[in-house]
Amino acid sequence: AIQHRLWPEIEKTVQIQVSMAKMGIGECGSGWQLFAEDGEMKMYRREEEVDGMVVDPLKAVHIVKGITGHEVCHHFFNPQYRYDWETTLEHMTVLETISEDTLVFLQTHKRIWPASQRDGLFWSHIRKLPNEKDRDGPDIWTVVNNSTDHPDYPPNNGKCVRVFLTVCLLCQTTVDPPKEGTSLTRDNLSCKITYCSVVNPGGWAPASVLRAVYKREYPKFLKRFTAYVKNQTKNKPIMF
Numbered sequence: 001a002i003q004h005r006l007w008p009e010i011e012k013t014v015q016i017q018v019s020m021a022k023m024g025i026g027e028c029g030s031g032w033q034l035f036a037e038d039g040e041m042k043m044y045r046r047e048e049e050v051d052g053m054v055v056d057p058l059k060a061v062h063i064v065k066g067i068t069g070h071e072v073c074h075h076f077f078n079p080q081y082r083y084d085w086e087t088t089l090e091h092m093t094v095l096e097t098i099s100e101d102t103l104v105f106l107q108t109h110k111r112i113w114p115a116s117q118r119d120g121l122f123w124s125h126i127r128k129l130p131n132e133k134d135r136d137g138p139d140i141w142t143v144v145n146n147s148t149d150h151p152d153y154p155p156n157n158g159k160c161v162r163v164f165l166t167v168c169l170l171c172q173t174t175v176d177p178p179k180e181g182t183s184l185t186r187d188n189l190s191c192k193i194t195y196c197s198v199v200n201p202g203g204w205a206p207a208s209v210l211r212a213v214y215k216r217e218y219p220k221f222l223k224r225f226t227a228y229v230k231n232q233t234k235n236k237p238i239m240f
Protein backbone atom coordinates (compact mmCIF):
# COMPACT_ATOMS: atom_id res chain seq x y z
CA ALA A 1 0.00 0.00 0.00
CA ILE A 2 1.25 3.52 -0.67
CA GLN A 3 2.61 5.19 2.46
CA HIS A 4 0.72 8.18 3.85
CA ARG A 5 2.76 11.37 4.54
CA LEU A 6 2.13 10.97 8.31
CA TRP A 7 3.04 7.28 8.49
CA PRO A 8 6.68 7.65 9.67
CA GLU A 9 5.63 10.16 12.39
CA ILE A 10 2.73 7.93 13.51
CA GLU A 11 4.97 4.86 13.71
CA LYS A 12 7.62 6.67 15.78
CA THR A 13 5.15 8.46 18.06
CA VAL A 14 3.21 5.25 18.80
CA GLN A 15 6.41 3.41 19.75
CA ILE A 16 7.59 6.19 22.06
CA GLN A 17 4.19 6.72 23.68
CA VAL A 18 3.50 2.99 24.21
CA SER A 19 6.90 2.39 25.82
CA MET A 20 6.35 5.39 28.14
CA ALA A 21 2.83 4.24 29.03
CA LYS A 22 4.17 0.77 29.89
CA MET A 23 6.67 2.20 32.39
CA GLY A 24 5.55 2.25 35.99
CA ILE A 25 5.29 5.60 37.76
CA GLY A 26 8.59 4.86 39.56
CA GLU A 27 10.52 4.21 36.32
CA CYS A 28 8.92 7.14 34.53
CA GLY A 29 11.35 9.60 36.05
CA SER A 30 10.84 11.37 39.36
CA GLY A 31 8.49 14.19 40.14
CA TRP A 32 5.18 12.39 39.66
CA GLN A 33 2.70 13.41 42.31
CA LEU A 34 -0.56 11.56 42.97
CA PHE A 35 -3.25 14.23 42.63
CA ALA A 36 -6.47 12.24 42.42
CA GLU A 37 -7.56 8.80 43.58
CA ASP A 38 -10.96 7.14 43.30
CA GLY A 39 -11.18 3.39 43.96
CA GLU A 40 -8.97 1.68 41.36
CA MET A 41 -8.23 4.97 39.56
CA LYS A 42 -4.97 6.76 40.38
CA MET A 43 -4.00 10.03 38.65
CA TYR A 44 -0.49 11.44 38.66
CA ARG A 45 0.88 14.66 37.26
CA ARG A 46 4.24 16.42 36.96
CA GLU A 47 4.27 20.18 37.28
CA GLU A 48 5.98 21.49 34.13
CA GLU A 49 5.86 24.86 32.38
CA VAL A 50 6.97 25.78 28.85
CA ASP A 51 7.40 29.54 28.19
CA GLY A 52 5.51 30.21 31.41
CA MET A 53 2.60 28.00 30.30
CA VAL A 54 1.38 25.01 32.31
CA VAL A 55 1.93 21.78 30.31
CA ASP A 56 1.72 19.34 33.25
CA PRO A 57 2.13 15.77 31.92
CA LEU A 58 -0.61 13.52 33.24
CA LYS A 59 -0.51 9.74 33.80
CA ALA A 60 -3.59 7.88 35.00
CA VAL A 61 -3.91 4.18 35.79
CA HIS A 62 -7.35 2.61 36.19
CA ILE A 63 -8.52 -1.00 36.49
CA VAL A 64 -12.05 -1.62 35.23
CA LYS A 65 -13.89 -4.95 35.46
CA GLY A 66 -16.15 -6.39 32.75
CA ILE A 67 -14.65 -4.83 29.61
CA THR A 68 -11.71 -5.51 27.26
CA GLY A 69 -8.95 -3.24 26.00
CA HIS A 70 -10.32 -3.54 22.48
CA GLU A 71 -13.75 -2.29 23.66
CA VAL A 72 -12.13 0.64 25.54
CA CYS A 73 -10.01 1.69 22.54
CA HIS A 74 -12.87 1.16 20.09
CA HIS A 75 -15.11 3.63 22.00
CA PHE A 76 -12.26 6.11 22.49
CA PHE A 77 -11.17 6.11 18.83
CA ASN A 78 -14.46 6.06 16.94
CA PRO A 79 -15.98 9.51 16.34
CA GLN A 80 -19.59 8.31 16.55
CA TYR A 81 -19.36 7.84 20.35
CA ARG A 82 -17.34 10.94 21.25
CA TYR A 83 -20.15 13.37 22.06
CA ASP A 84 -21.55 10.77 24.47
CA TRP A 85 -18.55 10.80 26.81
CA GLU A 86 -16.40 13.92 26.04
CA THR A 87 -18.22 16.61 28.05
CA THR A 88 -15.78 19.47 27.27
CA LEU A 89 -16.35 19.03 23.52
CA GLU A 90 -18.23 21.80 21.70
CA HIS A 91 -17.66 20.58 18.11
CA MET A 92 -15.81 17.72 16.41
CA THR A 93 -15.18 16.92 12.76
CA VAL A 94 -13.13 14.26 11.02
CA LEU A 95 -10.99 16.22 8.55
CA GLU A 96 -9.33 13.18 6.97
CA THR A 97 -9.73 9.42 6.98
CA ILE A 98 -6.14 8.31 6.37
CA SER A 99 -7.06 4.64 6.84
CA GLU A 100 -9.61 2.69 8.87
CA ASP A 101 -7.27 2.89 11.88
CA THR A 102 -6.07 6.49 11.39
CA LEU A 103 -8.22 9.66 11.40
CA VAL A 104 -7.49 13.40 11.59
CA PHE A 105 -9.82 15.29 13.99
CA LEU A 106 -10.59 18.98 14.48
CA GLN A 107 -12.25 19.61 17.88
CA THR A 108 -13.32 22.78 19.64
CA HIS A 109 -13.58 22.59 23.41
CA LYS A 110 -16.03 24.56 25.50
CA ARG A 111 -14.56 27.83 26.72
CA ILE A 112 -13.20 27.71 30.26
CA TRP A 113 -13.41 31.17 31.82
CA PRO A 114 -11.23 33.27 31.96
CA ALA A 115 -9.12 31.42 29.32
CA SER A 116 -10.09 31.91 25.66
CA GLN A 117 -11.70 29.00 23.79
CA ARG A 118 -9.40 26.23 22.54
CA ASP A 119 -9.41 23.94 19.54
CA GLY A 120 -7.28 20.89 18.76
CA LEU A 121 -6.25 19.34 15.45
CA PHE A 122 -4.71 15.91 15.76
CA TRP A 123 -4.23 12.55 14.11
CA SER A 124 -5.63 9.55 15.99
CA HIS A 125 -4.39 5.99 15.46
CA ILE A 126 -5.73 2.75 16.94
CA ARG A 127 -3.54 -0.35 17.07
CA LYS A 128 -3.45 -3.89 18.49
CA LEU A 129 -0.08 -4.89 19.99
CA PRO A 130 1.19 -8.38 20.81
CA ASN A 131 1.05 -9.33 24.50
CA GLU A 132 4.78 -9.85 25.17
CA LYS A 133 4.24 -11.10 28.75
CA ASP A 134 1.74 -13.81 27.86
CA ARG A 135 1.81 -14.93 24.23
CA ASP A 136 -1.51 -16.79 24.61
CA GLY A 137 -3.09 -13.89 26.53
CA PRO A 138 -5.36 -11.18 25.07
CA ASP A 139 -3.67 -8.52 22.91
CA ILE A 140 -2.81 -5.04 24.15
CA TRP A 141 -4.79 -2.22 22.47
CA THR A 142 -3.77 1.42 22.19
CA VAL A 143 -5.00 4.72 20.76
CA VAL A 144 -2.49 7.55 20.25
CA ASN A 145 -3.61 11.12 19.51
CA ASN A 146 -1.00 13.67 18.40
CA SER A 147 -1.36 17.25 17.21
CA THR A 148 -0.73 17.84 13.52
CA ASP A 149 -1.22 20.52 10.87
CA HIS A 150 -3.83 20.79 8.14
CA PRO A 151 -3.52 23.27 5.26
CA ASP A 152 -7.13 24.43 5.55
CA TYR A 153 -7.06 24.97 9.35
CA PRO A 154 -3.97 26.94 10.41
CA PRO A 155 -3.64 27.55 14.18
CA ASN A 156 -5.16 30.64 15.84
CA ASN A 157 -6.77 32.08 12.70
CA GLY A 158 -10.30 32.13 14.08
CA LYS A 159 -11.77 32.55 17.54
CA CYS A 160 -9.90 29.60 19.11
CA VAL A 161 -6.39 29.22 20.50
CA ARG A 162 -4.86 25.96 19.17
CA VAL A 163 -3.80 23.49 21.87
CA PHE A 164 -0.94 21.05 21.19
CA LEU A 165 -1.49 17.59 22.65
CA THR A 166 -0.08 14.08 22.76
CA VAL A 167 -2.33 11.45 24.29
CA CYS A 168 -1.84 7.71 24.70
CA LEU A 169 -4.52 5.28 25.91
CA LEU A 170 -2.99 1.84 26.54
CA CYS A 171 -5.20 -1.09 27.57
CA GLN A 172 -4.21 -4.55 28.83
CA THR A 173 -7.00 -7.11 29.29
CA THR A 174 -6.85 -9.88 31.92
CA VAL A 175 -9.08 -12.98 31.75
CA ASP A 176 -9.61 -14.96 34.98
CA PRO A 177 -10.56 -18.36 33.56
CA PRO A 178 -14.12 -19.44 34.51
CA LYS A 179 -14.62 -22.62 36.54
CA GLU A 180 -14.40 -25.91 34.61
CA GLY A 181 -17.37 -26.35 32.30
CA THR A 182 -18.72 -22.79 32.76
CA SER A 183 -18.55 -20.34 29.86
CA LEU A 184 -16.60 -17.09 29.91
CA THR A 185 -18.65 -14.07 31.01
CA ARG A 186 -17.81 -10.40 31.57
CA ASP A 187 -17.29 -11.24 35.24
CA ASN A 188 -14.08 -12.99 34.17
CA LEU A 189 -12.68 -9.84 32.51
CA SER A 190 -10.72 -6.89 33.79
CA CYS A 191 -8.85 -4.17 31.91
CA LYS A 192 -5.84 -2.16 33.08
CA ILE A 193 -6.09 1.26 31.45
CA THR A 194 -3.13 3.65 31.30
CA TYR A 195 -3.94 7.15 30.04
CA CYS A 196 -1.06 9.54 29.40
CA SER A 197 -1.55 13.09 28.15
CA VAL A 198 0.44 16.27 27.66
CA VAL A 199 -1.68 19.28 26.67
CA ASN A 200 0.07 22.54 25.83
CA PRO A 201 -2.68 25.17 26.08
CA GLY A 202 -1.17 26.99 23.11
CA GLY A 203 -1.65 30.46 24.47
CA TRP A 204 -1.23 31.99 27.90
CA ALA A 205 -3.77 31.00 30.56
CA PRO A 206 -3.38 31.52 34.30
CA ALA A 207 -1.47 28.54 35.79
CA SER A 208 -3.84 28.43 38.78
CA VAL A 209 -6.87 28.29 36.48
CA LEU A 210 -5.36 25.56 34.26
CA ARG A 211 -4.28 23.40 37.19
CA ALA A 212 -7.74 23.72 38.74
CA VAL A 213 -9.33 22.77 35.42
CA TYR A 214 -7.06 19.74 34.99
CA LYS A 215 -7.68 18.63 38.58
CA ARG A 216 -11.44 18.77 37.95
CA GLU A 217 -11.67 17.60 34.35
CA TYR A 218 -9.29 14.64 34.11
CA PRO A 219 -10.75 12.48 36.91
CA LYS A 220 -14.25 13.31 35.64
CA PHE A 221 -13.26 12.40 32.07
CA LEU A 222 -11.72 9.00 32.88
CA LYS A 223 -14.52 7.96 35.25
CA ARG A 224 -17.22 9.07 32.82
CA PHE A 225 -15.52 7.47 29.81
CA THR A 226 -14.96 4.06 31.47
CA ALA A 227 -18.51 4.02 32.90
CA TYR A 228 -19.74 4.78 29.36
CA VAL A 229 -17.83 1.80 27.87
CA LYS A 230 -19.15 -0.54 30.61
CA ASN A 231 -22.70 0.63 29.93
CA GLN A 232 -22.36 0.36 26.13
CA THR A 233 -20.96 -3.17 26.24
CA LYS A 234 -22.73 -4.83 29.20
CA ASN A 235 -25.32 -6.70 27.12
CA LYS A 236 -23.16 -7.22 24.03
CA PRO A 237 -20.86 -10.09 23.03
CA ILE A 238 -17.27 -9.61 24.33
CA MET A 239 -14.98 -7.88 21.77
CA PHE A 240 -11.42 -9.21 22.30
Ligand SMILES: O=S(=O)(CCO)c1ccc(-c2ccc(C3CCCC3)c([C@H]3C[C@H]3c3ccccn3)c2)cc1
Nearest residue numbers: 086088109112118145163167201213214217218221
Ligand atom coordinates in the same frame (compact mmCIF):
# COMPACT_ATOMS: atom_id res chain seq x y z
O1 LIG B 1 -7.88 12.44 25.23
S1 LIG B 1 -8.31 13.29 24.14
O2 LIG B 1 -7.56 13.23 22.92
C1 LIG B 1 -9.99 12.83 23.82
C2 LIG B 1 -10.53 13.48 22.61
O3 LIG B 1 -11.20 14.65 22.98
C3 LIG B 1 -8.26 14.93 24.72
C4 LIG B 1 -8.26 15.17 26.07
C5 LIG B 1 -8.21 16.47 26.55
C6 LIG B 1 -8.13 17.55 25.67
C7 LIG B 1 -8.08 18.93 26.20
C8 LIG B 1 -8.04 20.03 25.35
C9 LIG B 1 -8.00 21.30 25.91
C10 LIG B 1 -7.98 21.48 27.31
C11 LIG B 1 -7.88 22.85 27.97
C12 LIG B 1 -6.53 23.51 27.76
C13 LIG B 1 -6.81 24.99 28.03
C14 LIG B 1 -8.32 25.15 28.10
C15 LIG B 1 -8.94 23.83 27.58
C16 LIG B 1 -8.03 20.36 28.12
C17 LIG B 1 -8.10 20.51 29.58
C18 LIG B 1 -9.41 21.01 30.12
C19 LIG B 1 -8.89 19.72 30.50
C20 LIG B 1 -9.58 18.48 30.08
C21 LIG B 1 -9.17 17.30 30.58
C22 LIG B 1 -9.84 16.15 30.18
C23 LIG B 1 -10.87 16.24 29.30
C24 LIG B 1 -11.22 17.47 28.79
N1 LIG B 1 -10.59 18.61 29.20
C25 LIG B 1 -8.06 19.09 27.56
C26 LIG B 1 -8.14 17.29 24.30
C27 LIG B 1 -8.20 15.98 23.82
